[in-house]
Ligand code: TYD
């Protein structure tokens with residue numbers, strides 16, 4: 001068969017026959033890279049076959065399969081365990097993605113300390129030498145005797161070693177450095193990364209060993225990012241945060257063994273990552289007092305309510321068309337809110353720039369943040385500060401109405417715990433919020449009412 005060039009997106013794995021500047025799959029620019037569409041290489045095929053030889057073939061009735069024995073290993077970091085749904089499941093393949101330098105290797109090395117007590121851990125590093133790892137481990141205080149390190153990048157060699165030595169847990173740092181002989185493309189390319197991940201997936205399932213794979217988020221066309229692997233693995237965790245801030249947020253995007261709503265919060269210190277048990281307190285520290293354009297929201301991240309500060313800035317536009325920018329909030333949603341504020345509540349933003357920033361690198365995915373964003377914008381527009389002891393949340397509808405959100409009571413209670421005195425929430429949620437000592441609960445039906453309630 002004649003080899004044919006195809007173009008593969010490094011971000012999402014979309015393939016097309018012709019080069020294009022923008023990937024039709026995910027809309028990213030300059031992510032298509034040329035690869036040779038070789039039929040699956042003999043090496044990959046033979047390794048697949050040799051791996052599957054040990055498996056029995058056949059179908060079983062689901063009712064007859066036992067779900068018992070699902071064993072979870074506690075990592076020693078409660079924040080990570082919660083995001084994983086209670087620990088690492090035996091035989092699972094977990095993908096840990098994040099920007100380079102965010103702290104992925106640090107996180108993995110840190111959990112070796114606890115896991116190393118009950119398991120033998122194999123840490124495969126294609127990026128750092130043994131000496132570098134040792135230096136880092138010393139700094140982090142990791143001295144587990146059962147931690148084996150291996151500086152290797154050949155996928156077959158790594159798999160062979162795992163098959164022979166049967167470690168209790170394997171970490172691959174990072175998948176972009178691992179490559180398979182017999183594939184024409186270079187390490188880090190989408191074909192390599194995918195084939196290697198597939199090989200580790202088969203190995204994890206066959207030997208019932210949990211494997212954690214690190215993948216760097218990279219926009220460069222030559223290197224494939226974690227997005228291209230999400231469909232293969234059992235769980236996808238992203239480690240996020242602003243490089244200039246020390247906070248890091250761990251988020252599950254996919255989890256075959258638990259929920260994906262949970263987040264874990266860490267702080268990067270000079271001796272590694274520390275768990276943040278009370279993120280609200282951290283996120284609200286340094287909040288300016290009595291300044292227009294800031295308002296606090298209570299989000300529900302999985303089972304945990306988290307308070308976050310939303311800042312809005314509205315200023316005269318110096319150019320023809322007004323700028324709208326959102327950091328941590330959906331830009332389309334911001335545009336929609338501006339339109340609602342203008343049409344339904346009479347706050348005019350035409351010819352004004354509008355900016356939204358969520359403090360601490362948090363992302364507001366919940367509609368409950370709508371009202372907070374709207375109040376931050378109106379507060380900046382009117383130059384009227386939202387009192388510092390007020391918290392507001394609620395979904396804003398296109399008619400300017402404030403719609404119900406879930407778990408009003410839990411959100412209000414968390415705000416009360418942190419010293420807030422007044423809670424503005426959807427009128428329909430007022431009853432369910434009940435009475436909270438020391439807190440005035442104000443139910444509102446529209447944005448206008450909400451802004452009036454501030455006065
Ligand atoms: P690292 O885990 O190497 O990132 P990744 O594997 O995701 O690329 O983290 C590197 C960054 O973390 C580096 O910029 C320095 C910082 N860091 C600390 O601040 N304190 C520490 O104790 C360690 C080990 C790293």
Ligand code: MG
Nearest residue numbers: 104105127173
């Ligand atoms: Mg690293």
